[in-house]
Amino acid sequence: MDLFSPIVISEIICLIVALCLFVKDKILFWKINIAYLLIALSTESSAGYLSARNRHNVSLFNTFVLFEIAFISYGMYHCLKKYIDPRPIIFAGLGINYLVFVIFTLRNGLSFYNDVFNDNTVNVMSVIFVLYCLYYYYKLLNDEETLELKNHPEFWWVSGVLFYYFGTTATNLTYGLFQIKIFDHIPLRLFIYYITNIILYSNWIYSYICRAKQRKLQS
Amino acid sequence: MQSQTTQIAILIAITTLIFLLMPLFLILYINSYTRHKKNHALEKQQMQQKFESEILQARIEVQDQTMQTIATELHDNVGQLLSLTTLTLNSVNLKDSEKAEKKISSALNLINKSIKELRELAKLLHGEQIVENGIGYALEQEINLLNKTGAYEIEINNGLIDIVERSPDKDLIILRLLQEIINNIIKHANATTITFDAFYNYKTLHLNIKENGIGFDQEKTTAKKSGMGLNSINKRIEMINGKLTLNSSTNNGTIILIEIPYP
Numbered sequence: 001m002d003l004f005s006p007i008v009i010s011e012i013i014c015l016i017v018a019l020c021l022f023v024k025d026k027i028l029f030w031k032i033n034i035a036y037l038l039i040a041l042s043t044e045s046s047a048g049y050l051s052a053r054n055r056h057n058v059s060l061f062n063t064f065v066l067f068e069i070a071f072i073s074y075g076m077y078h079c080l081k082k083y084i085d086p087r088p089i090i091f092a093g094l095g096i097n098y099l100v101f102v103i104f105t106l107r108n109g110l111s112f113y114n115d116v117f118n119d120n121t122v123n124v125m126s127v128i129f130v131l132y133c134l135y136y137y138y139k140l141l142n143d144e145e146t147l148e149l150k151n152h153p154e155f156w157w158v159s160g161v162l163f164y165y166f167g168t169t170a171t172n173l174t175y176g177l178f179q180i181k182i183f184d185h186i187p188l189r190l191f192i193y194y195i196t197n198i199i200l201y202s203n204w205i206y207s208y209i210c211r212a213k214q215r216k217l218q219s
Numbered sequence: 220m221q222s223q224t225t226q227i228a229i230l231i232a233i234t235t236l237i238f239l240l241m242p243l244f245l246i247l248y249i250n251s252y253t254r255h256k257k258n259h260a261l262e263k264q265q266m267q268q269k270f271e272s273e274i275l276q277a278r279i280e281v282q283d284q285t286m287q288t289i290a291t292e293l294h295d296n297v298g299q300l301l302s303l304t305t306l307t308l309n310s311v312n313l314k315d316s317e318k319a320e321k322k323i324s325s326a327l328n329l330i331n332k333s334i335k336e337l338r339e340l341a342k343l344l345h346g347e348q349i350v351e352n353g354i355g356y357a358l359e360q361e362i363n364l365l366n367k368t369g370a371y372e373i374e375i376n377n378g379l380i381d382i383v384e385r386s387p388d389k390d391l392i393i394l395r396l397l398q399e400i401i402n403n404i405i406k407h408a409n410a411t412t413i414t415f416d417a418f419y420n421y422k423t424l425h426l427n428i429k430e431n432g433i434g435f436d437q438e439k440t441t442a443k444k445s446g447m448g449l450n451s452i453n454k455r456i457e458m459i460n461g462k463l464t465l466n467s468s469t470n471n472g473t474i475i476l477i478e479i480p481y482p
Binding site: 137140141146147149150155159162163166167168169170171174179180188192195196199 | 224225227228231232234235238239241242243245246249250252253256257260
């Protein structure tokens with residue numbers, strides 16, 4: 001794995017944009033984006049470093065999944081709260097995700113935490129997040145208020161999430177089943193992650209810009 | 220084995236591509252739906268503005284019509300009564316007390332009649348208050364004014380006096396419709412009898428007007444698209460989601476049936 005892979009580069013750009021735009025933001029969710037991006041970037045770069053030294057990095061990704069579940073759930077809570085009280089569905093989702101994580105971690109054995117990737121949790125998590133996103137779109141379509149979607153930060157943030165978790169579904173489901181490389185050296189699975197990560201962070205960067213514009217208009 | 224793995228990989232790549240395209244189409248769909256929703260809201264707003272401007276127009280026209288009626292009444296009725304009073308009083312000879320008493324009494328009668336007429340006119344001056352008392356009352360008053368001219372034999376079946384439902388905006392337009400129809404009858408119909416039927420049934424207000432005038436060729440009038448104020452009547456009825464049925468032919472009079480969802 002490359003230290004400066006496309007994922008790391010897109011995370012750095014996204015983090016810089018978030019830092020520039022959200023340091024003074026009054027809404028907690030947008031500030032938390034900075035923290036999450038910092039965790040994601042440090043995980044990805046540490047994993048890259050370990051990989052370069054031919055050492056296992058699975059435990060890093062396994063731990064990162066815990067943060068990912070919490071952050072995306074909180075993001076969906078923030079987006080859905082305008083339309084409903086999302087606490088029941090968010091807490092239910094969190095419960096399911098963490099339960100699956102614990103069950104599969106224990107089943108694989110704690111001693112294999114750095115050897116076996118908890119792909120089951122990622123699969124369940126993806127399905128739950130995709131459902132959240134679709135539910136958000138449903139609520140958006142049924143809303144009386146007509147929004148300017150082009151400049152609606154939450155919409156683009158959720159779209160990024162949907163692209164990423166829906167786009168990686170096929171790859172997640174077939175995790176470990178094949179090892180084919182394209183362009184001579186990049187594994188196809190990794191290539192798909194590159195593409196989906198770039199789409200995710202592009203959407204998020206755009207949503208951050210929309211949020212900054214929105215804040216400027218509101219002030 | 221290698222080719223099977225390649226096939227699986229291609230399958231995964233295609234599936235991923237489809238899974239990426241689906242959100243894209245979903246986003247495009249949501250975007251287009253929202254745009255349509257926005258346009259619809261805009262159209263609704265424009266229609267509301269148009270409706271409000273039509274209400275304003277109807278209000279102005281009702282006021283104009285009222286002013287015209289007042290002017291005519293003052294000139295033809297009250298003016299004549301007062302002139303007659305002046306003449307009567309001028310001809311009073313105080314030396315002939317018996318005759319003078321009769322003339323003064325007659326002048327007093329004329330003045331009382333003038334006061335009564337002026338009171339009637341004062342009611343008209345309230346303008347919008349006509350519809351505030353309800354559409355039944357407004358229609359009654361309008362038809363009574365026509366009746367006063369004595370030029371027509373009029374039959375009124377007004378079942379709207381007691382209706383509880385109110386829609387001030389629609390009332391104003393309905394009143395204006397009636398005024399326009401009456402104007403058309405006066406100007407073009409050469410009628411001698413007019414029947415007004417107004418009633419409320421199943422959330423629909425019915426207004427039926429029948430006259431025995433010269434009638435007109437409906438096809439020709441519709442083709443001309445102008446004249447006789449029919450366009451204006453049609454436009455106003457459409458605005459309040461009503462329905463107009465016109466039945467007329469040359470020398471056979473005209474029947475106008477209007478149905479308006481109410482309130």
